[in-house]
Amino acid sequence: MIFRDNQSIYLQIAERICDEILENKFPPGERIPSIREYAALVEVNANTVVRSYEWLQQQEIIFNKRGIGYYVSPEGKHHIKAIRRERFFNDELPLFFNRLYTLGISVEEIDTRYAEYLSKYSNK
Amino acid sequence: MLKVENMAFSYRRNEYLLNKLNVEITPGGVYGLLGKNGSGKSTLLYLLTGLMKPQIGTVTYNEVAAFKRTPEMLRNIYLLPEEFDLPEVSAEVYVKYNASFYPHFSREEFNNYLQIFELPPVKKLSQYSMGQKKKFIVSFALATNTPLLLMDEPTNGMDIPSKSQFRKVIAMGMNDNRSIIISTHQVRDLESMIDRVLLLHDNTMILNEDVMRIAEKLEFIRTTSKEDLQGCIYSTFTPEGFVGVRPNVDGVDTQVDLESLFNAVIANPLLVQQLFV
Numbered sequence: 001m002i003f004r005d006n007q008s009i010y011l012q013i014a015e016r017i018c019d020e021i022l023e024n025k026f027p028p029g030e031r032i033p034s035i036r037e038y039a040a041l042v043e044v045n046a047n048t049v050v051r052s053y054e055w056l057q058q059q060e061i062i063f064n065k066r067g068i069g070y071y072v073s074p075e076g077k078h079h080i081k082a083i084r085r086e087r088f089f090n091d092e093l094p095l096f097f098n099r100l101y102t103l104g105i106s107v108e109e110i111d112t113r114y115a116e117y118l119s120k121y122s123n124k
Numbered sequence: 125m126l127k128v129e130n131m132a133f134s135y136r137r138n139e140y141l142l143n144k145l146n147v148e149i150t151p152g153g154v155y156g157l158l159g160k161n162g163s164g165k166s167t168l169l170y171l172l173t174g175l176m177k178p179q180i181g182t183v184t185y186n187e188v189a190a191f192k193r194t195p196e197m198l199r200n201i202y203l204l205p206e207e208f209d210l211p212e213v214s215a216e217v218y219v220k221y222n223a224s225f226y227p228h229f230s231r232e233e234f235n236n237y238l239q240i241f242e243l244p245p246v247k248k249l250s251q252y253s254m255g256q257k258k259k260f261i262v263s264f265a266l267a268t269n270t271p272l273l274l275m276d277e278p279t280n281g282m283d284i285p286s287k288s289q290f291r292k293v294i295a296m297g298m299n300d301n302r303s304i305i306i307s308t309h310q311v312r313d314l315e316s317m318i319d320r321v322l323l324l325h326d327n328t329m330i331l332n333e334d335v336m337r338i339a340e341k342l343e344f345i346r347t348t349s350k351e352d353l354q355g356c357i358y359s360t361f362t363p364e365g366f367v368g369v370r371p372n373v374d375g376v377d378t379q380v381d382l383e384s385l386f387n388a389v390i391a392n393p394l395l396v397q398q399l400f401v
Contacts, residue, residue: 008339008377009316036296043291044316045154046298051336 010051013042017056018080021072028074032062035070059083125149125303126172126190126272131181133164133171141167143327145181151271152300154317157307158386159324165307166206168324169274172305173203185272199226204265206276210249210257218249219264228269237263237293241286254281262290266297273297274305279313287313311382321382323389331389333400335380341399342388343372344381357395358388371399 017032026032035053039046053070056062061076073079100110126149134140141164149155149172159165170176171183174190174197183190185197211218215238223229241259246252252260258281265273279287294317298304305322308314321338323331345352345359345368352366353359359368367381369388389396 008379011377036299039295039298040292042316043288043295045319046295047153047319048316 009044010048010055013038013044013049013052014055016042017052018061018084021061021076022080026072028072028076031069031071125151125186127182127184128172129182129184131171131178131183133167133176133178133180135167140327142171142178142324145329147322147329147332149272149303149305151303153303153320154294154298155303155305155320155322156311156314156318156382157305157322157324158309158311158382159307160390161309163324164327165324166276169203169205169276169305169307173201173274175203200270201272202226202265202268202270202274204261204273204275204278206280208257208261210252210260212248212250214247215245215249215260222264223268226268226270230267230269233269233297234263234267237266237297240293240296241289255283255286258282259286259289262293266293269302271302272305273302274307276307277309278306279308279310291317311386315380315382318382321385323386325390325393330393331396331400336377337400338380338385339372339377340375341372342380342385342396343370343374343376344368344378344384345370346381357392358384360384360387 017026017038020026032038033041035046035049038052039049042049053062053064057064057070059079060073061079062070063073064070099105100107128145128147131145132140132143145168157165157168167176171178172190174183174185174193177191185201188194188197190197213221219231219234223231223234238260241263243252243256243259243263249257249260258278262275262278265275279290282290290313294304294306306314306318319335321331321333321335322329345356346365347353347368348365350366353368353370356368356370359366367384369381369384372378
């Protein structure tokens with residue numbers, strides 16, 4: 001795993017697990033790898049993965065069955081999408097709006113292009 | 125587990141290589157021991173394992189002086205020195221004669237590590253190249269399952285793919301009952317593995333902090349524009365852009381860059397130490 005520089009590693013690992021849950025690599029209700037297995041996989045200290053799993057538990061994306069392991073919550077995907085939507089509206093959209101504003105791009109133009117994108121995307 | 129109290133050590137009269145050293149090693153951490161060449165990293169490892177005796181202060185393992193090298197201590201500590209030799213025997217014979225000193229040695233884990241390192245079987249260990257010897261001994265060291273494992277520059281002599289294999293075996297060999305101390309100047313090799321930084325500089329332990337706490341206190345910046353470096357206590361220019369270190373004021377954790385941390389502490393020891401009081 002190649003880590004980006006500007007975010008702490010434990011969050012990047014949590015994000016990666018979120019991606020894997022969304023891709024159904026770990027379906028709802030299924031067990032995810034143990035902390036040590038995941039640490040070996042991404043080559044980090046186990047304590048870092050402990051933090052990632054704690055964060056995922058707080059967000060109710062995974063849950064812990066004592067003594068057995070960590071499982072994907074039935075509502076895990078839903079929670080991931082909710083978190084990512086919120087992040088999109090708070091962090092990414094203002095930057096996007098700023099681009100539109102400085103480049104003088106109208107929302108109508110975006111609307112047209114988004115419709116084009118959707119038709120291409122749905123044909124695939 | 126291992127405790128260093130107000131310790132000083134010198135090779136020459138009145139010239140302390142290490143002075144006023146206080147460190148405690150507790151189970152469950154990967155300690156990165158950093159320092160310039162000649163700063164006393166290896167010497168400290170020898171002192172911790174009782175191969176040398178401090179002139180002042182104490183080094184104790186479970187309250188007993190390390191220098192006594194009691195059997196109780198020796199079966200709980202493994203030191204992998206930077207330079208070592210493997211005898212002209214097979215792996216089988218090596219394990220037979222050495223594993224018996226370590227009550228928690230695991231044959232299964234040992235084989236597993238050898239497999240991750242992709243070590244081919246040989247008739248005699250002396251046939252291995254330097255890098256391969258290192259992989260063999262690292263596998264053995266981890267498989268001893270001693271509560272304390274000290275490694276002096278373990279990634280020296282390893283090629284690029286082996287460094288990734290090394291991180292894997294460390295992640296697998298680590299557990300809450302065990303601490304691993306790794307001295308290195310190849311900080312990039314181990315950045316993601318270390319959860320506590322021990323930094324030797326100016327004859328003493330200038331920094332002894334959890335990586336998590338370092339991320340709380342210091343912000344690590346990588347940027348293409350010089351303006352972003354405001355308030356930095358250390359900054360430098362690299363081919364990829366500027367890197368800088370400054371006090372973390374907005375409370376968002378960035379990834380700790382050990383190389384910049386090292387340089388920042390050396391350039392500005394007092395300022396950094398004040399942040400961690």
